[in-house]
Amino acid sequence: MEKEKSVLEAAECTEKEVVSKNFIEQEIEKDLAEGVYNHVQTRFPPEPNGYLHIGHAKSILLNYGLAQKYGGKFNLRFDDTNPTKEKTEFVESIINDVKWLGADFEDRLFFASNYFEKMYECAVLLIKKGKAFVCDLSADQIREYRGDFTTPGRESPYRNRSVEENLQLFEEMKEGKYRDGEKVLRAKIDMASPNINMRDPVIYRVAHMSHHNTGDAWCIYPMYDFAHPIEDAIEHITHSICTLEFEDHRPLYDWVVRECEFENPPRQIEFAKLYLTNVVTGKRYIKKLVEDGIVDGWDDPRLVSIAALRRRGYTPESIRMFVDMVGVSKANSSVDYAMLEYCIREDLKLKKARMMAVLDPVKLVIDNYPEGQTELLEIPNNLENPELGSRMVPFGKEVYIEREDFMEEPPRKYFRMFPGNEVRLMGAYYVTCTGFEKDADGNITVVHGTYDPATRGGASERKVKGTIHWVACGTAKQVECRLYENIVDEEKGKLNADGTLNLNPNSLTVLKNCYVEPELGAAEAGESFQFVRNGFFCADSHDSSKGAPVFNRIVSLKSSFKIQK
Ligand code: ATP
Ligand code: MG
Numbered sequence: 001m002e003k004e005k006s007v008l009e010a011a012e013c014t015e016k017e018v019v020s021k022n023f024i025e026q027e028i029e030k031d032l033a034e035g036v037y038n039h040v041q042t043r044f045p046p047e048p049n050g051y052l053h054i055g056h057a058k059s060i061l062l063n064y065g066l067a068q069k070y071g072g073k074f075n076l077r078f079d080d081t082n083p084t085k086e087k088t089e090f091v092e093s094i095i096n097d098v099k100w101l102g103a104d105f106e107d108r109l110f111f112a113s114n115y116f117e118k119m120y121e122c123a124v125l126l127i128k129k130g131k132a133f134v135c136d137l138s139a140d141q142i143r144e145y146r147g148d149f150t151t152p153g154r155e156s157p158y159r160n161r162s163v164e165e166n167l168q169l170f171e172e173m174k175e176g177k178y179r180d181g182e183k184v185l186r187a188k189i190d191m192a193s194p195n196i197n198m199r200d201p202v203i204y205r206v207a208h209m210s211h212h213n214t215g216d217a218w219c220i221y222p223m224y225d226f227a228h229p230i231e232d233a234i235e236h237i238t239h240s241i242c243t244l245e246f247e248d249h250r251p252l253y254d255w256v257v258r259e260c261e262f263e264n265p266p267r268q269i270e271f272a273k274l275y276l277t278n279v280v281t282g283k284r285y286i287k288k289l290v291e292d293g294i295v296d297g298w299d300d301p302r303l304v305s306i307a308a309l310r311r312r313g314y315t316p317e318s319i320r321m322f323v324d325m326v327g328v329s330k331a332n333s334s335v336d337y338a339m340l341e342y343c344i345r346e347d348l349k350l351k352k353a354r355m356m357a358v359l360d361p362v363k364l365v366i367d368n369y370p371e372g373q374t375e376l377l378e379i380p381n382n383l384e385n386p387e388l389g390s391r392m393v394p395f396g397k398e399v400y401i402e403r404e405d406f407m408e409e410p411p412r413k414y415f416r417m418f419p420g421n422e423v424r425l426m427g428a429y430y431v432t433c434t435g436f437e438k439d440a441d442g443n444i445t446v447v448h449g450t451y452d453p454a455t456r457g458g459a460s461e462r463k464v465k466g467t468i469h470w471v472a473c474g475t476a477k478q479v480e481c482r483l484y485e486n487i488v489d490e491e492k493g494k495l496n497a498d499g500t501l502n503l504n505p506n507s508l509t510v511l512k513n514c515y516v517e518p519e520l521g522a523a524e525a526g527e528s529f530q531f532v533r534n535g536f537f538c539a540d541s542h543d544s545s546k547g548a549p550v551f552n553r554i555v556s557l558k559s560s561f562k563i564q565k
Helices: 002-021 023-033 054-071 088-100 112-128 139-146 163-175 225-234 244-259 283-292 305-313 317-327 337-348 453-458 518-522
Strands: 042-044 073-078 110-112 133-136 184-187 202-206 220-221 239-243 267-271 274-276 334-335 362-364 376-380 390-396 399-401 422-425 430-439 444-452 477-484 508-516 529-530 535-539 550-555
Touching: 023 239, 023 267, 042 054, 054 073, 054 239, 054 274, 054 305, 073 088, 073 112, 073 362, 088 305, 110 112, 112 133, 112 163, 112 184, 112 202, 112 225, 112 244, 133 163, 139 305, 163 202, 163 317, 184 244, 184 390, 225 244, 239 244, 244 267, 283 376, 305 550, 317 337, 334 337, 337 535, 337 550, 362 422, 362 508, 376 453, 390 399, 390 518, 422 453, 444 453, 477 518, 508 518
Parallel strands: 042 073, 073 110, 239 267, 274 334, 362 444, 477 550
Antiparallel strands: 133 184, 184 202, 202 220, 362 399, 376 390, 422 430, 430 444, 477 508, 529 535, 535 550
């Protein structure tokens, strides 16, 4: 209880901070007031080289939210200028995820590769202005000439080629006369600049490679730092919101759009990336987990890709709440995974029916209940939200209860079933425990009790301290449930000494012998419910089939949050 409270406090406190922290909004308002721009145009520019994760969700919702707030527009643009790692599969999954999050890009779905011709023209313009040159140094030599933070760079011996020669060589690069790496086009800026990005960066390279969108039309491809600002300028992006690692690239971006003579160039504003504790987001690590069969794909419910969160049962609303709570900041920090869990609990608690499921069953036989009789009991779906109505749940002489709800010798303050104690079967009757049976190994096999017919519906003047859930044998549906823990535990160290992930061996528990109310047997893939006392569960979208759902636990009801000191 105390832990739950502290998440709440943290959440409220974060919410307050956001108000004063949204420096991006302040900057945009200033630009609008000063007439720098008369509208707002933002974009999300993913590279289609993997699945999106919770960090990207922040960027998507931030950019979309800003466009919304200022009556502007939001584009989805694939930054697909590097054919080595990009795939159509990723393009499709990204579009799907952005739509699912509710960031509406309407008809503005763009591909940087559709601007290759324009980028080429920009490069030619730079050459004509004496601002770019073809360089024959190898990649290693370029690195060596570049210098470092303490040493200024040295100029390339090819830096002073004539405009004509440069135009001809660049044309030949385009025609495929050179091998990969044999020649590059470089911007001519300043080899002595304290900002290494300004030391004559490479802007075009030769790469004889098929591109997912342009096929074999090109064998030269623009470098990210040249392409990216041009893409934004072509789309008339006003505010180019990106993460902090691009701060040092901003002078180069500004140089590119200025020298390429774009009017009204975008303004870049940086914010800190979102990091979450106890999760794995690095593409390299996830790939390994998939390859090693530790997770069952990029959308394994233990991962935090958007696809995984969706499969686990997270909703777009919960992710929006989370992103709002976290706010935007200039300083890198990690957010506790428990905050995300708090958001999904908040989102689902009034929306979902509270149904009964027994995850670790033991049979309770009610000896004084008439043999062969069953009855239907009306149980409200959600006491806090009467709009969800009620349902009829079958009850009978034999029911399953949780194994942990019976104890032969109870400790102090244990109010559930033990010999001689009376409890309430939720929404049904009061039952007094009269005995139990054990097998040769000492395991409890059956619990016995008697019921009081006068307590139908679970109400009586007589007070009982314990209420337990149940499902009637015979009509209950046997299902598989999967419980999750974080895949890594930062307190125990995220990485082993050899750099591999220090995996939590208990990240997945598969329970094959769970019993749920008959209605839950018909759950559709992707549907979610509260299982009373056990948490929120969602029918798995891969492994559920008609009439045989497999349930993933989205989150338990109580926070397992450890306060960060
Ligand atoms: P890579 O490591 O391959 O560059 P990436 O995660 O940066 O991957 P991109 O497709 O380049 O992937 O990212 C698209 C956008 O999402 C970028 O604008 C980037 O700044 C933003 N972004 C990426 N990770 C985060 C994060 N953790 N938090 C917020 N924004 C992020
Ligand atoms: Mg990137």
